[in-house]
Amino acid sequence: MTGAYPEPPPYGAPQPQGQQPPPPPVSPYGPPVDSGYPPPGQQMPPQAQYGPPPGQYGPPQYGPPPGSYPPPPYVAGAPAQKGNRGVVIALSVVGVLGLLCVAGVVAAFYFVGKEREGGPSQASGEISGVIDYRLTHPDWLEREHLADGEKPEYRMVPAAGGRHFGNWQRCLGDVYSAPVVEGRAVHSLEHGAVWITYQPSLAKSDVDKLAGKVRNNDFMLMSPYDGQPSPISLQAWGYQLPLDKADDPRVDQFIKKYRETASLEPGTPCSNGLAD
Known part of the structure; x- marks a missing residue:
């Protein structure tokens, strides 16, 4: 009926003071679906950022871990580090064996010389007085x-x-x-x-x-x-x-x-x- 009800103002138009805006029209297909966009005059909320959490991933870092001491500088004549212990032991063993061989050769020459001089020689098992x-x-x-009949001469x-x-x-x-x-x-x-x-x-x-x-x-x-x-x-x-x-x-x-x-x-x- 014309004139029974006043014509509502358009949606979004300013309303006269002292009056409440009428409710939005109800759709026969159900409640309106949220489109994800904000109402007019509001900003879009911040979106989630994808990627590694801060401080967990990134390019590899080379060098000692933070807070460790730097390696000592090389100094000529410095003692061998722990990793060279096997080499040091091997060289020591070779040196000792070399000294033993030299001592054995010297002892052998000594005893041979004593035997040729007529002195005692335990190495040859010499019997005293021989x-x-x-x-x-x-x-x-x-x-x-x-030949038979010859006379040999002995000293x-x-x-x-x-x-x-x-x-x-x-x-x-x-x-x-x-x-x-x-x-x-x-x-x-x-x-x-x-x-x-x-x-x-x-x-x-x-x-x-x-x-x-x-x-x-x-x-x-x-x-x-x-x-x-x-x-x-x-x-x-x-x-x-x-x-x-x-x-x-x-x-x-x-x-x-x-x-x-x-x-x-x-x-x-x-x-x-x-x-x-």
Whole structure:
């Protein structure tokens, strides 16, 4: 009906004072949908910012972590750091081994020199009192064979090497009660025998002791010898040991060391020699 109700002012127009604006028209399709835009005259609220939280991500930072100490500067001659300990230990071990090798070489030369001088040498197991003609007079130890009837001359008494006859004295543990031909006994020494000689005036008890060390032992022979300077004398090729008593422990030491080992013809037997 015209004039029953006044015509409402347009939406958004200023309203007369003392009057409330009429409610917005109701849509038959339901309440209005929020478009996300602010009403006229208001600003858009701030939007969410995408990206890493402040202080968590960013380009990698190189160098020591904040607050740590910088590495010490290199100084020539400074002690090795902990990481070089293995190298230092290895170099120390090599140095010690080198010193030990040098000491061993020096000791070897020392003992060899003492042995050539005729002094004691524990390294070679030298027996006290042994005369080593191989070192002192190798020219006395000629190996030439003599014809029967020739008379060999020796510079040591009894002979411990030198020119000799082609036949040797049997040395299968033989104990001769009379002197033997010296040139034959020297040939036995060349085969590796030990020849024990004694003055004819030696006490029978000492003779028996020596005989007990000779009998039934290959590469051994024993006989009296007129004119030798010591009561007892032991000979191997190039070696000699003068003694006074048969119970001297060096008798066994000499036999053990030089019997067969002093041979210049290893493997040559003492059998088939002359026994007269």
